[in-house]
Amino acid sequence: xxxxxxxxxxxxxxxxxxxxxxxxxxxxxxxxxxxxxxxxxxxxxxxxxxxxxxxxxxxxxxxxxxxxxxxxxxxxxxxxxxxxxxxxxxxxxxxxxxxxxxxxxxxxxxxxxxxxxxxxxxxxxxxxxxxxxxxxxxxxxxxxxxxxxxxxxxxxxxxxxxxxxxxxxxxxxxxxxxxxxxxxxxxxxxxxxxxxxxxxxxxxxxxxxxxxxxxxxxxxxxxxxxxxxxxxxxxxxxxxxxxxxxxxxxxxxxxxxxxxxxxxxxxxxxxxxxxxxxxxxxxxxxxxxxxxxxxxxxxxxxxxxxxxxxxxxxxxxxxxxxxxxxxxxxxxxxxxxxxxxxxxxxxxxxxxxxxxxxxxxxxxxxxxxxxxxxxxxxxxxxxxxxxxxxxxxxxxxxxxxxxxxxxxxxxxxxxxxxxxxxxxxxxxxxxxxxxxxxxxxxxxxxxxxxxxxxxxxxxxxxxx
Amino acid sequence: xxxxxxxxxxxxxxxxxxxxxxxxxxxxxxxxxxxxxxxxxxxxxxxxxxxxxxxxxxxxxxxxxxxxxxxxxxxxxxxxxxxxxxxxxxxxxxxxxxxxxxxxxxxxxxxxxxxxxxxxxxxxxxxxxxxxxxxxxxxxxxxxxxxxxxxxxxxxxxxxxxxxxxxxxxxxxxxxxxxxxxxxxxxxxxxxxxxxxxxxxxxxxxxxxxxxxxxxxxxxxxxxxxxxxxxxxxxxxxxxxxxxxxxxxxxxxxxxxxxxxxxxxxxxxxxxxxxxxxxxxxxxxxxxxxxxxxxxxxxxxxxxxxxxxxxxxxxxxxxxxxxxxxxxxxxxxxxxxxxxxxxxxxxxxxxxxxxxxxxxxxxxxxxxxxxxxxxxxxxxxxxxxxxxxxxxxxxxxxxxxxxxxxxxxxxxxxxxxxxxxxxxxxxxxxxxxxxxxxxxxxxxxxxxxxxxxxxxxxxxxxxxxxxxxx
Numbered sequence: 001x002x003x004x005x006x007x008x009x010x011x012x013x014x015x016x017x018x019x020x021x022x023x024x025x026x027x028x029x030x031x032x033x034x035x036x037x038x039x040x041x042x043x044x045x046x047x048x049x050x051x052x053x054x055x056x057x058x059x060x061x062x063x064x065x066x067x068x069x070x071x072x073x074x075x076x077x078x079x080x081x082x083x084x085x086x087x088x089x090x091x092x093x094x095x096x097x098x099x100x101x102x103x104x105x106x107x108x109x110x111x112x113x114x115x116x117x118x119x120x121x122x123x124x125x126x127x128x129x130x131x132x133x134x135x136x137x138x139x140x141x142x143x144x145x146x147x148x149x150x151x152x153x154x155x156x157x158x159x160x161x162x163x164x165x166x167x168x169x170x171x172x173x174x175x176x177x178x179x180x181x182x183x184x185x186x187x188x189x190x191x192x193x194x195x196x197x198x199x200x201x202x203x204x205x206x207x208x209x210x211x212x213x214x215x216x217x218x219x220x221x222x223x224x225x226x227x228x229x230x231x232x233x234x235x236x237x238x239x240x241x242x243x244x245x246x247x248x249x250x251x252x253x254x255x256x257x258x259x260x261x262x263x264x265x266x267x268x269x270x271x272x273x274x275x276x277x278x279x280x281x282x283x284x285x286x287x288x289x290x291x292x293x294x295x296x297x298x299x300x301x302x303x304x305x306x307x308x309x310x311x312x313x314x315x316x317x318x319x320x321x322x323x324x325x326x327x328x329x330x331x332x333x334x335x336x337x338x339x340x341x342x343x344x345x346x347x348x349x350x351x352x353x354x355x356x357x358x359x360x361x362x363x364x365x366x367x368x369x370x371x372x373x374x375x376x377x378x379x380x381x382x383x384x385x386x387x388x389x390x391x392x393x394x395x396x397x398x399x400x401x402x403x404x405x406x407x408x409x410x411x412x413x414x415x416x417x418x419x420x421x422x423x424x425x426x427x428x429x430x431x432x433x434x435x436x437x438x439x440x441x442x443x444x445x446x447x448x449x450x451x452x453x454x455x456x457x458x459x460x461x462x463x464x
Numbered sequence: 465x466x467x468x469x470x471x472x473x474x475x476x477x478x479x480x481x482x483x484x485x486x487x488x489x490x491x492x493x494x495x496x497x498x499x500x501x502x503x504x505x506x507x508x509x510x511x512x513x514x515x516x517x518x519x520x521x522x523x524x525x526x527x528x529x530x531x532x533x534x535x536x537x538x539x540x541x542x543x544x545x546x547x548x549x550x551x552x553x554x555x556x557x558x559x560x561x562x563x564x565x566x567x568x569x570x571x572x573x574x575x576x577x578x579x580x581x582x583x584x585x586x587x588x589x590x591x592x593x594x595x596x597x598x599x600x601x602x603x604x605x606x607x608x609x610x611x612x613x614x615x616x617x618x619x620x621x622x623x624x625x626x627x628x629x630x631x632x633x634x635x636x637x638x639x640x641x642x643x644x645x646x647x648x649x650x651x652x653x654x655x656x657x658x659x660x661x662x663x664x665x666x667x668x669x670x671x672x673x674x675x676x677x678x679x680x681x682x683x684x685x686x687x688x689x690x691x692x693x694x695x696x697x698x699x700x701x702x703x704x705x706x707x708x709x710x711x712x713x714x715x716x717x718x719x720x721x722x723x724x725x726x727x728x729x730x731x732x733x734x735x736x737x738x739x740x741x742x743x744x745x746x747x748x749x750x751x752x753x754x755x756x757x758x759x760x761x762x763x764x765x766x767x768x769x770x771x772x773x774x775x776x777x778x779x780x781x782x783x784x785x786x787x788x789x790x791x792x793x794x795x796x797x798x799x800x801x802x803x804x805x806x807x808x809x810x811x812x813x814x815x816x817x818x819x820x821x822x823x824x825x826x827x828x829x830x831x832x833x834x835x836x837x838x839x840x841x842x843x844x845x846x847x848x849x850x851x852x853x854x855x856x857x858x859x860x861x862x863x864x865x866x867x868x869x870x871x872x873x874x875x876x877x878x879x880x881x882x883x884x885x886x887x888x889x890x891x892x893x894x895x896x897x898x899x900x901x902x903x904x905x906x907x908x909x910x911x912x913x914x915x916x917x918x919x920x921x922x923x924x925x926x927x928x929x930x931x932x933x934x
Binding site for chain 2: 081116
């Protein structure tokens with residue numbers, strides 16, 4: 001009766017990524033109303049700079065009020081369903097994207113296709129670039145949502161490019177070739193590579209070297225390069241953000257018809273509810289087809305109007321990007337030092353709304369089962385919803401994505417306290433076991449050596 | 465190796481149809497009362513521009529709705545973060561109640577069975593993804609909305625098999641037409657998954673009768689297939705009869721909460737009734753939990769902006785507004801339709817008797833040179849380029865009989881509609897006189913021939929009419 005898309009559960013939403021979310025929904029932390037609830041650290045939202053936007057809105061009430069020069073623009077917007085998008089909005093987006101890239105790249109509004117979020121943009125690109133059964137190579141670990149966004153209704157396959165912690169997850173030529181080979185062994189026609197830069201879940205930006213390598217690879221194989229740059233405005237540390245388009249320019253590939261960029265305002269501006277995404281492509285056929293496809297997910301004209309005005313204000317955008325970056329870096333530093341105090345390290349990051357945290361030392365065994373059981377403990381006992389690496393298709397157990405920009409300072413403090421508490425308990429339990437053994441050895445020794453050694457003891461026999 | 469998908473390289477988006485091409489011509493030379501009085505008048509766009517004043521008045525009285533405030537407090541942050549594909553609860557509740565109000569509160573809609581989508585364009589495609597595999601078919605009564613070729617087929621791989629309806633019975637759906645369509649699908653080796661109807665109909669402007677609705681429900685019951693009822697024009701019914709929804713029929717046949725009711729799905733939108741196509745607000749309503757669940761996840765690909773959900777939840781929760789709006793909308797649509805119908809009559813042109821929608825289904829068969837679609841296209845070109853009216857030819861709507869055109873009336877001012885009718889009248893009259901002239905020339909030649917044959921015997925009678933130059 002129903003399609004296989006409904007019956008098979010290829011929407012990918014049974015992954016732990018979404019299940020942790022569900023646990024959180026049942027028992028959400030609230031400072032006053034539910035202080036023992038689960039703290040949401042699995043949601044990559046940017047809540048740090050709303051005040052800047054709200055104050056802009058207060059200064060420009062006519063924008064929300066759908067007025068321009070005292071004239072109502074309501075009727076015009078109510079009727080505006082042109083899938084080419086509001087010209088003023090596309091221009092403003094182009095400028096904003098250029099600013100994020102330090103004006104090193106120019107964006108032409110005619111090569112832009114607006115979509116209801118990057119979720120829609122990514123799916124639309126797949127519909128344009130690949131047939132059912134074709135494959136895209138994606139560096140793992142990657143955003144769990146891709147399994148739904150790129151594969152579900154399109155019939156496209158994902159083949160992971162294995163990246164490992166031993167080299168900071170850098171994409172290597174060998175890993176690319178290996179992924180390509182594996183796809184072929186699976187009889188899959190590779191249509192392109194898709195990267196997220198900066199990376200979700202790693203929080204690191206792709207280096208120039210990697211981008212160069214990627215473009216050389218895709219060019220040689222005559223396949224597409226899709227760069228999802230939705231976190232580009234969150235790069236707060238060196239190295240500076242480098243867009244694939246910048247490297248393409250250096251390689252004289254800036255008009256290459258097989259390079260496509262995806263953007264969104266959900267992360268940089270913290271506006272996931274407004275559904276604002278886009279595809280940028282030099283390929284006329286792609287732009288033309290994607291524009292028609294955008295009929296299935298247009299951006300509300302009311303929202304296009306609001307953001308056209310907000311983003312055309314250069315003073316606002318300059319200030320916003322600067323302050324946003326600063327706050328993100330401070331928040332990241334707090335998380336990193338909080339974790340460090342608990343003896344936990346993370347991958348050195350320079351962007352994003354999360355850290356890629358190393359909990360391998362807390363695993364009972366170097367397996368994904370152990371990772372899952374640690375994760376369950378962390379969600380249910382510690383009360384922190386974090387995302388296990390397996391849900392991001394990580395190759396090595398024990399890594400977790402922990403978000404830091406979707407909560408208040410106080411809540412982050414509570415989360416860190418809980419982490420300390422949890423780790424201490426684990427250490428003490430381990431030490432307690434260790435202590436017991438040491439004591440018996442000593443007693444044996446003293447029994448053997450009678451009056452000779454003095455015991456040094458740690459006061460951790462107290463029960464938690 | 466092909467670089468792009470076949471969806472891009474084939475022309476399966478259906479946008480080469482004349483429906484869209486006429487639109488393009490209009491864009492090149494659009495009528496404007498002052499700036500371009502000789503331009504093309506857009507009568508191919510089914511928009512409802514008649515009641516914006518009512519909404520604008522409401523917005524002025526309720527600034528918090530657009531101002532993203534609740535009880536004077538800013539809720540910007542909450543809305544900015546709200547991306548839950550279950551939708552804003554207040555909005556779904558208000559939408560459900562609005563849909564009930566349109567149906568005279570005879571049926572109830574459960575907000576939990578509503579899936580929001582970015583317009584009915586998105587809703588219809590999503591339903592196809594949920595109900596049909598690539599290569600499976602839905603039956604659609606002709607004539608139908610040209611956009612369906614793209615919306616239902618393009619990315620889904622589903623097929624459309626037409627249910628042929630004819631002017632001989634007012635384009636009503638008959639049992640034999642249904643059976644024929646079903647058999648045709650089987651001949652083409654296509655598995656039929658369901659029927660999709662638009663009620664009220666685009667392009668006909670008529671409502672499905674109870675008889676037709678009963679027929680449809682009986683048919684899907686016996687064939688064990690789905691029925692999608694696209695009711696996006698339900699709030700534009702301006703005739704004396706009430707709108708009868710497929711939900712009414714399910715209730716009357718006591719089929720609510722049965723297995724059959726799980727196969728009946730309704731699509732709605734605010735683009736036509738409220739005239740808000742730019743805001744992208746559509747919905748699927750289904751009694752099938754699995755469909756609701758899957759469609760909800762799929763709606764991630766086309767969510768309604770939370771900013772817009774909030775504005776509309778406030779607007780539609782105001783029952784005083786909705787009651788007044790629906791009444792006034794009906795009144796104004798009725799007047800405007802009358803204006804079109806009488807304008808056409810003055811030009812000797814009739815249309816299908818309609819009681820809903822934003823357009824009339826106009827009979828121009830008598831203006832065709834021949835009873836062919838080539839002649840229809842010729843006539844259409846003349847009307848677009850010479851008469852300067854963009855109307856939609858029946859062939860673009862898959863009508864089986866040449867000579868019918870959809871003409872919109874709610875997307876322009878009274879004065880513009882007047883002008884359009886004048887232009888049409890002039891054209892028809894000049895065509896008539898051309899015909900008479902060529903008729904009389906033909907007769908003269910015949911007579912001359914006779915005279916030369918019979919010399920001084922006969923006198924030729926001819927009329928004194930001299931053709932007007934356009």
